[in-house]
Amino acid sequence: MHAVAYRTTGISATDLIRPYWKQLIVCHHANASQLITHYERPAIEERKLHFSHNHESGQLRLDPAADAATGEQKGKCVSTVSAESAGMPDSRVVGKTYRSAGIGAVLVPA
8 A cells, every 4th residue: 555645725625525425425324323314315515515614714624635656535534623723523534445544543633
């Protein structure tokens, strides 16, 4: 496995992480005991709109993880960040084939 490149960006990288939003929706739908219909509708554009609002107010942080050699996306973390730099992850996903490699721990340190 190649080294992983981590970077912090904003709204410009939302299309890069679109496949992970789809995976997250499928995962939530498969595991939801309530609000199943919420996960049956395509929410990607709604989430992008939400992130656009956070971006406009300076509260969006997007951290994609990619293969350093090929640029292939391995995972992402999207967070809402306050003016004091306190944040909370909105979503974190690591691709199935890249799990257990420590990527998630780097995206959101304990």
